[in-house]
Amino acid sequence: MAANKAAKEQKYDRQLRLWGDHGQEALENAHVCLVNATATGTEILKNLVLPGIGAFTIVDGHKVSGEDVGNNFFLSTNSIGKVRAQQRRLWELCGGGSCCGFAPDKLLDNDPEFFHRFSLVIGVQLPESTCLRLGAVLWNAEVPFLVCRTYGLVGCMRLVVREHTVVESHPDNALEDLRLDQPFTELKNHIDSYDLDSMEKKDHSHTPWIIIVAKFLEKWYSEHNFQMPKNYKEKEAFRELLRQGILKNENGAPEDEENFDEAIKNVNTALNATKISSTVEDIFSCDLCDNITAQVGQVPRKNTALNRSTKMRSVSHHVHQIFLSR
Amino acid sequence: MVQLVGPLRKELADSVSSCRVLVVGAGGIGCELLKNLVLTGFRNIEVIDLDTIDVSNLNRQFLFQKKHVGKSKAQVAKESVVQFCPKANITAYHDSIMNPDYSVEFFRNFALVMNALDNRAARNHVNRMCLAADIPLIESGTAGYLGQVTIIKKGLTECYECQPKPTQKTFPGCTIRNTPSEPIHCIVWAKYLFNQLFGEEDADQEVSPDTADPEAAWDPSEAAARATASEQDGDIKRVSTKDWARSTGYDPVKLFNKLFKDDIMYLLTMDKLWRKRKAPLPLEWSELQKQGEHSHFSLVEEMLGGGLKDQHVLGVYGYSQLFSESVKTLSSQLAERGAGAELVWDKDDPPAMDFVTAAANLRMHVFSMNMKSRFDIKSMAGNIIPAIATTNAVIAGLIVLEALKVLSGDLDQCCTIFLNKQPNPKKKLLVPCALDPPNLNCYVCASKPEVTVRLNVSSTMIQTLQDKILKERFGMVAPDVQIEDGKGTILISSEEGETEGNNSKFLSDFGIRNGSRLQADDFLQDYTLLVNVLHSDELGKDMEFEVVGDAPDKAPTPSTQEEGKNITNGNKDSAQPSTSSTGNNMHCCRNNLCRLNSWRCSVCK
Numbered sequence: 026m027a028a029n030k031a032a033k034e035q036k037y038d039r040q041l042r043l044w045g046d047h048g049q050e051a052l053e054n055a056h057v058c059l060v061n062a063t064a065t066g067t068e069i070l071k072n073l074v075l076p077g078i079g080a081f082t083i084v085d086g087h088k089v090s091g092e093d094v095g096n097n098f099f100l101s102t103n104s105i106g107k108v109r110a111q112q113r114r115l116w117e118l119c120g121g122g123s124c125c126g127f128a129p130d131k132l133l134d135n136d137p138e139f140f141h142r143f144s145l146v147i148g149v150q151l152p153e154s155t156c157l158r159l160g161a162v163l164w165n166a167e168v169p170f171l172v173c174r175t176y177g178l179v180g181c182m183r184l185v186v187r188e189h190t191v192v193e194s195h196p197d198n199a200l201e202d203l204r205l206d207q208p209f210t211e212l213k214n215h216i217d218s219y220d221l222d223s224m225e226k227k228d229h230s231h232t233p234w235i236i237i238v239a240k241f242l243e244k245w246y247s248e249h250n251f252q253m254p255k256n257y258k259e260k261e262a263f264r265e266l267l268r269q270g271i272l273k274n275e276n277g278a279p280e281d282e283e284n285f286d287e288a289i290k291n292v293n294t295a296l297n298a299t300k301i302s303s304t305v306e307d308i309f310s311c312d313l314c315d316n317i318t319a320q321v322g323q324v325p326r327k328n329t330a331l332n333r334s335t336k337m338r339s340v341s342h343h344v345h346q347i348f349l350s351r
Numbered sequence: 352m353v354q355l356v357g358p359l360r361k362e363l364a365d366s367v368s369s370c371r372v373l374v375v376g377a378g379g380i381g382c383e384l385l386k387n388l389v390l391t392g393f394r395n396i397e398v399i400d401l402d403t404i405d406v407s408n409l410n411r412q413f414l415f416q417k418k419h420v421g422k423s424k425a426q427v428a429k430e431s432v433v434q435f436c437p438k439a440n441i442t443a444y445h446d447s448i449m450n451p452d453y454s455v456e457f458f459r460n461f462a463l464v465m466n467a468l469d470n471r472a473a474r475n476h477v478n479r480m481c482l483a484a485d486i487p488l489i490e491s492g493t494a495g496y497l498g499q500v501t502i503i504k505k506g507l508t509e510c511y512e513c514q515p516k517p518t519q520k521t522f523p524g525c526t527i528r529n530t531p532s533e534p535i536h537c538i539v540w541a542k543y544l545f546n547q548l549f550g551e552e553d554a555d556q557e558v559s560p561d562t563a564d565p566e567a568a569w570d571p572s573e574a575a576a577r578a579t580a581s582e583q584d585g586d587i588k589r590v591s592t593k594d595w596a597r598s599t600g601y602d603p604v605k606l607f608n609k610l611f612k613d614d615i616m617y618l619l620t621m622d623k624l625w626r627k628r629k630a631p632l633p634l635e636w637s638e639l640q641k642q643g644e645h646s647h648f649s650l651v652e653e654m655l656g657g658g659l660k661d662q663h664v665l666g667v668y669g670y671s672q673l674f675s676e677s678v679k680t681l682s683s684q685l686a687e688r689g690a691g692a693e694l695v696w697d698k699d700d701p702p703a704m705d706f707v708t709a710a711a712n713l714r715m716h717v718f719s720m721n722m723k724s725r726f727d728i729k730s731m732a733g734n735i736i737p738a739i740a741t742t743n744a745v746i747a748g749l750i751v752l753e754a755l756k757v758l759s760g761d762l763d764q765c766c767t768i769f770l771n772k773q774p775n776p777k778k779k780l781l782v783p784c785a786l787d788p789p790n791l792n793c794y795v796c797a798s799k800p801e802v803t804v805r806l807n808v809s810s811t812m813i814q815t816l817q818d819k820i821l822k823e824r825f826g827m828v829a830p831d832v833q834i835e836d837g838k839g840t841i842l843i844s845s846e847e848g849e850t851e852g853n854n855s856k857f858l859s860d861f862g863i864r865n866g867s868r869l870q871a872d873d874f875l876q877d878y879t880l881l882v883n884v885l886h887s888d889e890l891g892k893d894m895e896f897e898v899v900g901d902a903p904d905k906a907p908t909p910s911t912q913e914e915g916k917n918i919t920n921g922n923k924d925s926a927q928p929s930t931s932s933t934g935n936n937m938h939c940c941r942n943n944l945c946r947l948n949s950w951r952c953s954v955c956k
Contacts, residue, residue, distance in 0.1 A: 030660075034661060035407060036409050038407045038735075039410060039735065040738070040739045042730060043737040046662075071740070075411055075740040077410070098386050098435050098436075101435065177357070
């Protein structure tokens with residue numbers, strides 16, 4: 026079991042560095058359905074199988090034709106006439122997969138709920154009527170539907186999805202949440218424990234820049250009616266205040282204090298008002314928070330549906346309390 | 352009425368099925384490219400790759416399976432393709448494209464060359480070969496979700512080396528040896544240590560304290576006294592690290608105490624270094640073992656936690672154990688290979704990676720830095736670029752589309768295409784850009800390439816000129832150099848042994864001084880470069896030479912992110928402004944942000 030895990034970590038190393046182990050887990054828990062194993066379809070499936078998709082099912086009522094062999098890498102001439110859903114070469118790539126030799130229309134007639142089990146359904150080269158029927162079933166079942174079509178050197182695709190939840194967004198540029206405008210008790214106490222004016226040079230130069238910004242912010246508040254520097258002019262004035270705080274030697278020239286340089290450099294990003302972004306507010310204000318069902322998007326492992334719903338409700342209330350209280 | 356064969360016009364279809372093409376590289380892009388070429392109707396394909404298949408390739412290089420691990424990529428790729436398309440005539444070379452067997456004449460056999468490479472040296476080389484042979488080259492690269500494709504055609508477009516690309520960041524020796532301040536310094540130190548102990552010893556990869564550190568600024572008289580003192584201090588001897596280690600039988604405890612206690616205590620005597628810096632704290636093996644036994648339970652707890660094993664950060668005790676185990680494993684591997692053997696560091700070789708993880712972390716701890724997980728260290732030590740199947744699939748598709756334009760003679764329709772992570776303001780994920788004309792001052796494709804190099808003629812050796820300047824910096828493989836002194840005095844001959852006697856002599860020994868000109872040729876690449884020598888006594892710290900006219904070093908920092916999960920493609924702020932004279936409305940900056948493997952614009956969103 027452990028050896029298996031280690032082998033997978035080795036194989037997927039290069040992609041784990043992109044989407045992490047949560048992303049990988051989501052992939053491995055997914056079950057994808059491909060309707061029509063055309064060249065396009067199998068190409069898509071190959072790209073899902075390689076990174077480790079959990080399971081896939083091919084639905085295809087066609088038999089393999091000569092045309093198929095010409096443009097599908099996974100078919101050879103001795104597959105002609107056979108059921109196209111049986112893509113042996115593709116299965117070899119991942120060691121598994123299931124097939125269904127029925128046409129999608131037949132399934133929609135007899136067993137539309139067949140499609141409810143999938144994380145995603147990919148429909149390739151489907152006639153419009155089938156798209157509409159299948160689309161309706163999937164929309165009601167809240168299963169995302171990816172519609173693809175290719176013709177020679179031209180192609181298109183369209184994604185039909187009701188709602189997609191992203192928890193770990195891996196942002197490229199996240200700003201630090203320093204709470205300098207609303208320091209919590211422990212932070213306030215820590216800041217108070219420093220007394221810049223009475224420090225020797227060594228300690229003065231080694232005080233972390235965040236403390237420096239915090240201290241001078243206090244000074245600023247007393248002169249500016251407890252408002253943070255808001256625009257460029259005020260921030261520049263604040264930076265000047267910091268500059269004045271640099272120790273001077275006997276000749277009145279400023280000493281080399283790297284921590285002050287750092288503080289000045291970080292003024293733009295350190296003085297962010299502590300507030301919930303509007304996009305996050307919207308989530309918690311949404312009706313769904315009051316009517317939690319078990320099926321509320323993908324949630325980190327180890328949470329059962331029950332835990333999830335109770336947690337969500339209490340979390341949304343707590344978050345409001347923390348941020349809005351003083 | 353135009354005759355069609357599938358989606359292609361008949362003339363194009365005929366060209367496609369009859370022409371010969373060369374694919375350089377059978378990895379991520381290469382596998383996808385071979386499939387696309389064969390399905391598009393290409394029949395005569397040659398593919399070359401010097402590498403063998405590794406487990407970490409299997410998430411995207413779909414022509415390979417687990418049973419193929421260790422085998423030649425080019426060979427297995429050919430076999431897999433032929434299974435799917437028996438009509439394809441594929442020749443596979445398990446070889447380096449830089450081998451002189453692949454001469455300009457070899458390249459002239461092809462209608463088109465397509466690169467699927469992952470390193471700059473090979474790209475430079477193929478660039479020159481295609482210029483010399485006047486064959487169109489399709490260049491490409493990927494990193495994570497990002498990718499790009501472009502065309503290089505002599506006289507028509509920029510060549511690969513027309514725009515200076517930032518060189519990989521290096522650190523001054525004294526930072527690595529004396530005053531590391533970032534994890535990457537410790538990781539580089541650990542890699543050097545690996546080579547000193549088990550691999551090829553390199554004078555530029557010293558790990559012991561650097562007494563010549565200008566910052567330590569001792570009196571010359573003091574230096575002698577300290578040198579003797581250090582010789583008497585424990586086991587520090589003035590012999591090579593490898594010899595010393597061998598004399599102790601690669602005893603992990605002795606090694607540990609030398610590196611993390613004795614050498615650190617020596618550094619502490621250089622007190623000037625620690626006036627403004629936090630001083631390092633030495634570690635002692637037996638002390639650590641005592642502490643370790645007490646905290647053993649926390650180690651077990653960590654191991655039982657969820658998540659990837661590699662992403663855990665052990666404690667100091669844990670890393671001391673890992674250090675000891677890996678030293679034992681590596682030293683027995685070395686012994687097995689017999690006298691004069693050398694190991695080569697490989698990020699995918701577990702004991703080698705363990706060693707670097709342990710040594711780097713111990714050093715980080717000594718210098719009060721937070722230790723890192725094996726996962727993160729591997730990223731940094733191995734310069735790992737994340738890679739997935741889909742990006743390579745898209746790029747390989749684009750390569751073939753451009754190839755079809757080239758074969759139709761429609762070069763004016765070719766362009767550079769960037770694959771972005773998110774759509775740009777015009778909602779495009781794939782962004783085409785016009786190709787730029789050649790840089791008239793390019794040191795490769797200009798009619799008479801010329802550069803100026805600033806160095807110290809009295810202290811620069813011929814060996815350095817050959818290896819660091821001509822080969823490393825200017826991409827030559829087998830340089831021949833003569834002085835433009837009217838006599839054609841030969842400095843360096845590419846023939847083995849002919850000018851070896853010159854290697855340790857200095858440039859000034861040959862009468863080279865400020866203003867001298869050297870003619871450097873690489874006959875394989877059919878490339879002549881005129882080097883103007885500018886003498887200077889004052890080069891930067893640890894700088895052996897400087898190419899005049901280079902943009903200041905804006906190399907993006909190697910991946911030092913905390914999580915190692917996100918990867919950004921270099922420092923966005925260091926994007927260089929467009930130098931294209933024709934201007935370029937379609938995108939906002941030039942793309943010189945290659946960290947190692949791919950080159951692309953990271954700001955075009």
